[in-house]
Amino acid sequence: SVEEQLYRPNFHFTPKIGWMNDPNGMFYLNGKYHLFYQHYPDDNIWGPMHWGHAISTDLIKWEHLPIALYPDELGYIFSGSAVVDYENTSGLAKNGEIPIVAMYTYHDPKKGDEGKIDAQTQAIAYSLDEGKSWTKYDGNPVIENPGIRDYRDPKVTWDEERQQWAMILAADSEMMIYTSKNLIDWTLTDRFGKDVGSHDGVWECPDLFPMTIEGTDEVKWVMLGSISGGAPNGGNGTQYFIGDFDGEKFTLDDSFKTALAEKHDFWIDFGKDNYAGVTWSNVPEEDGRKIFIGWMVDGHYANQVPTTTWRSSQSIPRTLRLISENGVPMLRSEPVDEVRNFIDKGLEEGTVSIKEGEEKILGGEDIDYSKARIAYTLPSIDEISYTFKLSNEKGEELLFGYNSDDKQFFVDRRKSGIVDFHDEFAEKISVAPRLSEKSVHDAEILLDKTSIELFFDGGSTPITEIFFPTTPYDQLSVISENGELILEDLKIDQLKFD
Numbered sequence: 001s002v003e004e005q006l007y008r009p010n011f012h013f014t015p016k017i018g019w020m021n022d023p024n025g026m027f028y029l030n031g032k033y034h035l036f037y038q039h040y041p042d043d044n045i046w047g048p049m050h051w052g053h054a055i056s057t058d059l060i061k062w063e064h065l066p067i068a069l070y071p072d073e074l075g076y077i078f079s080g081s082a083v084v085d086y087e088n089t090s091g092l093a094k095n096g097e098i099p100i101v102a103m104y105t106y107h108d109p110k111k112g113d114e115g116k117i118d119a120q121t122q123a124i125a126y127s128l129d130e131g132k133s134w135t136k137y138d139g140n141p142v143i144e145n146p147g148i149r150d151y152r153d154p155k156v157t158w159d160e161e162r163q164q165w166a167m168i169l170a171a172d173s174e175m176m177i178y179t180s181k182n183l184i185d186w187t188l189t190d191r192f193g194k195d196v197g198s199h200d201g202v203w204e205c206p207d208l209f210p211m212t213i214e215g216t217d218e219v220k221w222v223m224l225g226s227i228s229g230g231a232p233n234g235g236n237g238t239q240y241f242i243g244d245f246d247g248e249k250f251t252l253d254d255s256f257k258t259a260l261a262e263k264h265d266f267w268i269d270f271g272k273d274n275y276a277g278v279t280w281s282n283v284p285e286e287d288g289r290k291i292f293i294g295w296m297v298d299g300h301y302a303n304q305v306p307t308t309t310w311r312s313s314q315s316i317p318r319t320l321r322l323i324s325e326n327g328v329p330m331l332r333s334e335p336v337d338e339v340r341n342f343i344d345k346g347l348e349e350g351t352v353s354i355k356e357g358e359e360k361i362l363g364g365e366d367i368d369y370s371k372a373r374i375a376y377t378l379p380s381i382d383e384i385s386y387t388f389k390l391s392n393e394k395g396e397e398l399l400f401g402y403n404s405d406d407k408q409f410f411v412d413r414r415k416s417g418i419v420d421f422h423d424e425f426a427e428k429i430s431v432a433p434r435l436s437e438k439s440v441h442d443a444e445i446l447l448d449k450t451s452i453e454l455f456f457d458g459g460s461t462p463i464t465e466i467f468f469p470t471t472p473y474d475q476l477s478v479i480s481e482n483g484e485l486i487l488e489d490l491k492i493d494q495l496k497f498d
């Protein structure tokens, strides 16, 4: 159909049919990355939640598998995580298999509709065949509701140092941390976050995992937390916190705490369309990557985006890096390297200079901007403002770039095509602070049919936004707003996926 051709992404994960929201239960095992997701197969809007399932060997091309978890008498299957239980700590394997244990939230719709506070409980399911088939544990729920309305999205991590499982879930507007020896019996050890970060919404979909600060052997624990309102450009967003975890409690790193109090909150992405993202478990140690994926839409208009047989895609999987800048630990995110294996022909534009006020058309006529990667560096960004323009013959355009007056990147989709399906979709230009203090500036940009993901300054300012042109964009130009713009090492790579 026309809609499939126009809007089904070339290289971002979408459900075959029906509704999708959060990524769930991601784990790696024996060469395969597993991705589960909040799914309602019977309609194209949010409904009784299932866990859809797909696998990939390269994080880019996905194979759809049968639905892993169906709702049952205990409720809908809300978000959660999965781990590989190598030592069979759960005792769920009886014949020497290695159990994969998924932990998720049950949402009882009857209780929810009646306004009861205890509709959400935590449960487990397991697979003894590497994720192919799933059995719900017969002692569910494993954690009853303690009288908290929004009590959900358990994310489990193996805590190697203490030889235990650590689990974090979101509870109203804070996080709760639990530990367990067997994935079944859980002890609450911490409540975190009432007095830090943004609180303009409900907290959801947390994550908690150790990472080593690049170039050191110092280990810090990273906490991710999605929030339903109050993101940098309004709507949904994902904050993060960096600190230490002693096997029971999470405490903020001192310099991170100071930066949080004196400077700003910390966000995984500044665009409108990256929510509920968490990381893969069990990625091999020798690989060492922390790989993140987020739901690529804002919940406020997710039910209205102009696709009719499926809704939503996931972001490109991203490698997270923990770096220390001026003594403050912070995250960077970049597309996984696997994307580069799909570069078909690299167009080396080399150094391109654009005079003040000039607009220069880039790339050849034959570039398909619905699957492309753009990269460049600027020797100095201090006084430069620039605007890239992707456009089509209908006069629809997507603008993005940098404004040196307020030191902000921007994405402007106000005239990007179909924008009137929801008030919040294109009412404003999205902006994001430049966090890097370096003069040299670099960018890596991924373009698909309906999405742009911008990774500025080595991934210190990522921006993710979606759009719906009525005919594909086929021209890219760049405008220098003030002074001479010098783009070095400009590359416009055509990506190919078949």
Ligand code: FRU
Pocket (backbone or CB within 6 Å): 021, 022, 038, 049, 078, 079, 105, 152, 153, 204, 205, 276, 299
């Ligand atoms: C986030 C969220 C989660 C919940 C799920 C339900 O988008 O609200 O907190 O588990 O979606 O589909």
